[in-house]
Structure formats: C-alpha cells, structure tokens
Amino acid sequence: MSRARVVVDDPAARRRRRWLTGLLAGLVFVGFCGAYALGRIHAAQGWEDSFEVGEQRMQSDRKRVQNDNRRLRVENRKLSERIVALELDARIDKEAAGELKQSMSELQTRLANLRKEVGFYRGIVSPESEDDEPRIQQFSVRPTGSAGEYEYDLVLIRSAGHSSRANGSIIMRLDGLRNGEAITLNARNFGLKPSREPRFGFKYFQELAGSFSLPENFEPTLFEIEVVPAGGTAESVKNSYDWSELTQD
CATH class of the missing domain: 1.20.5 (Single alpha-helices involved in coiled-coils or other helix-helix interfaces)
Incomplete structure (x- = not known):
C-alpha cells in the first residue's frame, strides 16, 4: 500500500530560491563580462x-x-x-x-729634305759624271688649285772645280692626247709663264720656277725638258718625266 506524499508550499522559501537564482545568474553575467x-x-x-x-x-x-x-x-x-x-x-x-705622331712626321719630312740637300750638294761636289755641263738635278710639278693650272720647280747643277758660268736655255714640251689624237705641245701651246722659254746662267746651281696651264681636252702623258747650253759647243741634256708620276701625291 502506497504512502501519500504531502508537499507543503512555502512562499518564503520560493522567494529565496528565486533570489538566489537571480543572484547566481548575475554573478555569471558579471564574470562573463569581466572575462x-x-x-x-x-x-x-x-x-x-x-x-x-x-x-x-x-x-x-x-x-x-x-x-x-x-x-x-x-x-x-x-x-x-x-x-x-x-x-x-x-x-x-x-x-x-x-x-x-706630328713630331715624327715633321722629323721624317726634315730628314727627307736633308737627304735631298745632301744629294744635291753631293751632285755638285762628287758628281757621277765628270762632265761639267749643266744637268737637271730635280724637277717637280704641283697643281695650283685652279683647274688645269700647275706650278713647276726646276733645279740645274753642274760639278764644282771650274770658274766659268754656264749659260743657256730650257726647252719644255708636253706629249699627250687631245680628242684621242697624240700631239706634242711646246711652251707657247700650254701657256708657260713667263711666256718665253726659261734661260739659265749659273756657276754651280740654279733654281727656276714658273707656271703653265693645260689646254682644254688635252690629257698629258709625258713632260720633256731639254737643257741647251749657249754657244752650240756642248751637247744638250734631255730628260723625260711621266706625267702621272709627276702629279701623284
């Protein structure tokens, strides 16, 4: 036989439980906020x-x-x-x-000039030929800068050991082509200046200089120079110069 359970409702106890529950919830919330x-x-x-x-x-x-x-x-x-x-x-x-390089070039030029001078005076003092008649030591041609115009330098010498002067004239000719035809021009034909043929008169050496101009359509190939002593007792001396060699740089 079961026994009946009697529950007594205590309002005061219920209020305390609610208050404790709220306090506990508040403490938990405060703790959570603090954390x-x-x-x-x-x-x-x-x-x-x-x-x-x-x-x-x-x-x-x-x-x-x-x-x-x-x-x-x-x-x-x-x-x-x-x-x-x-x-x-x-x-x-x-x-x-x-x-x-410039100094070496100048030195080489000076040496070349000195060699020419030595050769020049050697030709006078110790000539290859014992003939004392005048002969050509040097001949050069250079352009003036104007079309067809050139300047020339001619040096004549003869051996030492004589007291008389050598006199005479120079004959110049130009061989070449004009319009494909071979011709020879004398001094008057190629504008030699001075206009007359050069003359010489010296004891040991002499330098002659002048200019000339080439005619139109004329192509020179050979420059001929003849040294003709005065009096007709000595033989003339002839030299020929290739034009391309004369005018090369």
Whole structure:
C-alpha cells in the first residue's frame, strides 16, 4: 500500500530560491563580462606590442635603406671621379700620341729634305759624271688649285772645280692626247709663264720656277725638258718625266 506524499508550499522559501537564482545568474553575467573585458585588454595590449615591434622594424629597415643609399652615393661619386680621371688620361694620351705622331712626321719630312740637300750638294761636289755641263738635278710639278693650272720647280747643277758660268736655255714640251689624237705641245701651246722659254746662267746651281696651264681636252702623258747650253759647243741634256708620276701625291 502506497504512502501519500504531502508537499507543503512555502512562499518564503520560493522567494529565496528565486533570489538566489537571480543572484547566481548575475554573478555569471558579471564574470562573463569581466572575462570578455580582460580578453579585450590583453588583445589590445598584444596589438600595441605588435605595433611597436612593427614600428621598430620599419625604423630599422628605413635606417638600413638610408645607410645603403648613403653608401651607394659615395660609391657613385667615386666611380664618377674615376671615370673623369680615365677620360682625362685617355684625352692626354690621345693628345700626346697625336703630338708624337706630328713630331715624327715633321722629323721624317726634315730628314727627307736633308737627304735631298745632301744629294744635291753631293751632285755638285762628287758628281757621277765628270762632265761639267749643266744637268737637271730635280724637277717637280704641283697643281695650283685652279683647274688645269700647275706650278713647276726646276733645279740645274753642274760639278764644282771650274770658274766659268754656264749659260743657256730650257726647252719644255708636253706629249699627250687631245680628242684621242697624240700631239706634242711646246711652251707657247700650254701657256708657260713667263711666256718665253726659261734661260739659265749659273756657276754651280740654279733654281727656276714658273707656271703653265693645260689646254682644254688635252690629257698629258709625258713632260720633256731639254737643257741647251749657249754657244752650240756642248751637247744638250734631255730628260723625260711621266706625267702621272709627276702629279701623284
């Protein structure tokens, strides 16, 4: 046989239970809020720490970049100065080489002139021929710059050891082609200046100079010079010069 359970409803006890339940819920909420706030504080602190670390790293990187930039500027300045120095050295070397080349060229020209002078005086003092009649030592032709006009230089010599003067005249001829036909021009035909044929009179040597102009459509091939002593007792001396060799540079 079951026993009946009698439940006594106590309003005061019920109110205490509600109050304890509310208090417990409030404490739980406060605890949760506190934990949340504490977590935010720690998170904020961690962010600040991370920010400070990042800022320090940025400052370190910026300082390193500044140092690298400063070092590169110094190296660039040194390289620029080196380039300027090398360019200056190269220019000096080039100028020195040019001056040396010019000096050597002048020296070679002087030596060539000296050889000509030595040969010239040797021809007078120690001639290859014992004949004391005048002969051609040198003949040259050069253009004046005007079309068809040329200047000439003629040097006559004879051996030393005599007291009389050599006198006579020079006959000049030009062989060539005009309109495909071979012709020979005398002094009057190729505008020799002075207009008359040169004359000479010397004891050891003499230089004669003048100019001439070529006729139109005339192509010279050979320049002939004849030295004719006065009196008709000595034989004349004839020399022929290839035109291309006379006028080559």
